[in-house]
Amino acid sequence: MDMDGDKKCRGTIIRVTGPVVVADGMAGARMFEIVRVGEEALIGEIIALENDRATIQVYEETAGIRPGEPVTGTGRSLSVALGPGLLGTIFDGIQRPLAEMHQVSGDFIGRGSSVPALDPRKPWTFTPRARPGDRVRGGDVLGVVPESPSVPHLIMVPPALSGTVATIADEGEYTIHDPVCTIRSEGAEVELTMVQYWPVRAGRPISQKLDPVDPLLTGQRVIDLLFPIAIGGTAAIPGPFGSGKTVVQHQLAKWANADIVIFVGCGERGNEMADVLAEFPRLEDPRTGLPLLNRMVLIANTSNMPVAAREASVYTGMTLAEYYRDMGYKVALMADSTSRWAEAMREISGRLEEMPGEEGYPAYLGSRLADFYERAGRVRTIGTEEREGSISVIGAVSPPGGDFSEPVTQNTLRIVKVFWALDSDLAYRRHFPAINWLSSYSLYTGIVNRWWNENAGPGWESMKSEIMAILQKENELEEMVKLVGPEVLPERDRLTLLEAEVIRESILMQYAFHPEDTYTSPKKLYRMVEMVFSFFALARRAVSSGVLTETIRSLPVKSRLARMGTVPENAVDTVFPGIENQMREEFASLGRS
Amino acid sequence: MQRGAREYRSVTHIHGPIMVVDNVSGVAFGEVVEITLPSGEKRLGQVLESRTNRAIVQVFGTTRDLDTDATTARFTGKTMHIAVTEEMLGRIFDGIARPLDGGAPPLGEEERDIHGSSINPYAREHPRDSIQTGISVIDGMNTLVRGQKLPIFSGAGLPHNLLAAQITRQAKVRGQQELFAVVFAAMGITHEEAAFFVSDFTRTGALERAVIFLNLADDPAIERIITPRLALTTAEFLAFEKGMHVLVILTDLTNYCEALREISAAREEVPGRRGYPGYMYTDLASIFERAGRIKGRTGSITQIPILTMPDDDITHPVPDLTGYITEGQIVLSRDLHRKGIYPPINPLPCLSRLMQTGIGPDRTREDHAQVNNQLYAAYAQGIKLKGLVAVVGEEGLSETDREYIRFADRFEREFISQGPEEDRSFEATLDRAWDLLSVLPEGELRRIDESFIRKYHPAYRGQKE
């Protein structure tokens, strides 16, 4: 974060209560300005102003701070540094790099340290794309830096600037603070480096929002098949503790076909962050073969880190996402958990003694959530080239007691288009992902069907609706069995129950920690669905010719179907036909006996 | 930053556990206050809010006998600290670290702020050494890992103490002989419960390696806010300075949360669910997140917090917020307890999130993960069918359904149930699981690879592969 500005106000602390500090004598301060608090110069942000009295949320521990200590303005809003070196890095909620913090203050996070977000000494290879004399405007590309082998990082003209390129650096090695370009704009010369700053609470401008068209392929069968999310779409994943929100988000971070992944650990566990840091470098991007961490930025503001920085963390993450979107990348942003962000808002609001709304949350909860998800989307970027970029957002929600009627879940549902409802009953029986197929939905289903019909194979839509119908029917039948017992069920209904069981076990259940089951390509998913339908066809024929469902249930091939997910992608073409043959033989032998 | 102490006699309001001192200057947020009553008796407090000339102080102990006339408040210029040393091992203290065992206060090697600082997530080592507790339903289905925080969700009258003591006695990382220590913090439990732990630790010799902090039911409730932090500060010192593997037992978190609620009510804060403060998640996280391992340091902190669920309700804010922070939970069931099963752990709502990395070929056994999955699926199915039978009877159940019901019954009696002194190895636990799974038709074992079935299923045991 850059702290220098011109007009700096200077006031005095008059009150300290937890993360909130009030200071007097702050004439000239602006709303959302970053200030340095106390003699230790803790980082804070002005969140309310009344005459010259400023209320400040402090991003660090405030124990030991006293009235009478100084507060100094910086003239800047809470901003992030945007430039090469973001990928593969882990930051806290206000973009302090945790690896560097570790070098400065050791294993435990110290206070008042200001470490630059991006390494100021690291040289990057800059290749110019613009020439002197070019007319450029915000978003135009001045040069390119290979930030990681799979991600060319575009050095762009900052959004509000336009003019003529006066000078541009030759190809060569530069640090982020070396000037690489000057632009003549309205008579003045503006010198540009490879880094630009952007205030996190404001969205970066776009040229136009576009409708989503393609699915974000996640490799998670229940999602891709039944409740797909589109590229540039929004999804919420609510569920009680331990139901699998974090695992689903990790799975998407690993396997979704996004170019860039921003993972915001907002008020969650430190060990989960350590897990990502340990595991992701070892995993390969299935498309590039490169370590997954190379396309990822981690924001970790764990539950025991200061609550104000937790509030800021989602905005920090979103601004990084927008920056890569502006380069024309498909970005996926995961926020785990948006409830902790909302609680941070509530805590600060409580300290400000604002009028509480529902369950103590501030009245603006709904609009803050809406503003956040609004920053997602597929867009045409600013700049002459008009690149296409996107941000898909997946937010975890942690409802108290697992009760979805609470304000954060309800306000989120009003905005997002996909709802993956996690269910403790499924989690208890270790049916993972515990996405409840009856209460979840996706409003992108219609949109992405086109892609599947074109790319996977015919009949996708109809197989999918039949699967949903079978699962619905299973639920009705089970309700009935609970009342009157199973013996009244006609054979046709028993078969439906068996079909639903096969769908659940062979397709919906997917074990994240199995090396093969963890990811299913669209092609394999299509084949798996086809296999299941072959089984249904044979089973239906058998039942109509008098075979008992119970007999079909005990066919050995049923266990092989249940293990299809563990078949390696490259073995599908050899193994699946074998299963199909076995299926035919077993059904044929039923006919004989 | 520290400043000298200042003393004031300007107490103006007293309300519940809160005291207001006016005409002060330069009081630090979080500063410790020494309060002297007219009688000369001393109490401790901590600054909750500091204004230019007013300090709002949370009083530990009661505010009984405080007055607005003669009571003095001495602001010490320091935040709350504890002097820590290895000499604390074998000692018993009260809830604010005064010796209870008649010994002199140990000479500290180091003064530490009891609130600690957050471990930099970058410095954390992901925990992966599985602990064998000797208890099948934990080791087999919810393996505990060194550096994990795994609470026990209990209910009034359930044997959580017996279980915690058994875990403390039996817990070991196999193949490793390392320094271990136990830090035990009681918050609002009875004398009898505390005596049970102390005598169990004494009986097994664990006491020499234990540091005990006791805030009992008749001790001041507000002190409970400090007790776990003293315990964890001590644990951090032993783990990260002295290289010990520390097991921290905190009991009972429900009493702790009630103390939080009391302070919040006295401050007239906007209450959250059921009157608990809106920041309770953050507050509990500041305790639980102090478990873990740190790269490059030998020691570790494993936490087993115990809480009683009011009304056995797992959605109550105390278990709910705990579950959202900890790395899983062990849940005791009144039903199993009534059936006479010890330990009455219902595996279905239990979880160990760190189990994945702690089990497997090099750590426990190659079939562990899949056997675990299969046990869950099978027991859940058996329970579901038993529920059905209770309503509509056995008619219409298939033979397989009946086998699931038989499995569930035997599973409770032979797998979950074991003696409070019985110590089963990982292998014994897994073999027992296979014996029970073999009650089911082999085709039902769809969560287990065929190769493992060939190798471990009793039907093939003794056969050459």
Ligand SMILES: Nc1ncnc2c1ncn2[C@@H]1O[C@H](COP(=O)(O)OP(=O)(O)OP(=O)(O)O)[C@@H](O)[C@H]1O
């Ligand atoms: N797809 C999956 N495959 C296998 N196991 C899973 C899967 N999803 C979840 N689990 C299991 O469930 C556990 C809990 O999942 P997770 O940590 O994602 O829950 P959560 O909803 O994020 O909980 P919390 O709200 O407390 O953070 C995991 O540790 C893992 O054991």
Ligand SMILES: [Mg+2]
């Ligand atoms: Mg989670």
